[in-house]
Amino acid sequence: MENIFEVKYNNQPVRVREVPVGMDTVYIANFVDAQPLVLVRASDANSGRFWTSVPEGRQELAQRIGPLIAEQIRKTL
Numbered sequence: 003m004e005n006i007f008e009v010k011y012n013n014q015p016v017r018v019r020e021v022p023v024g025m026d027t028v029y030i031a032n033f034v035d036a037q038p039l040v041l042v043r044a045s046d047a048n049s050g051r052f053w054t055s056v057p058e059g060r061q062e063l064a065q066r067i068g069p070l071i072a073e074q075i076r077k078t079l
Contacts, residue, residue, distance in 0.1 A: 007078070009070040018071055028056070031067050041068055 005020040009031075017032045031039040040056045041064045053068025055061055
């Protein structure tokens with residue numbers, strides 16, 4: 003089931019859609035003034051977790067938006 007919520011980034015609303023894909027979850031962030039960003043949580047070789055964009059290329063933005071998404075998810079649990 004998809005979940006839709008909003009976070010604030012640079013004092014602007016960002017609408018986020020949480021979409022289950024198989025065993026994973028993809029997050030689609032829709033900005034007022036920029037192209038949508040598709041994010042996922044990934045694991046590195048040391049089992050550390052990080053946010054990344056799909057496709058790669060907007061990693062910096064994914065690393066800034068991802069924690070906001072995680073914070074919102076924690077609030078709803």
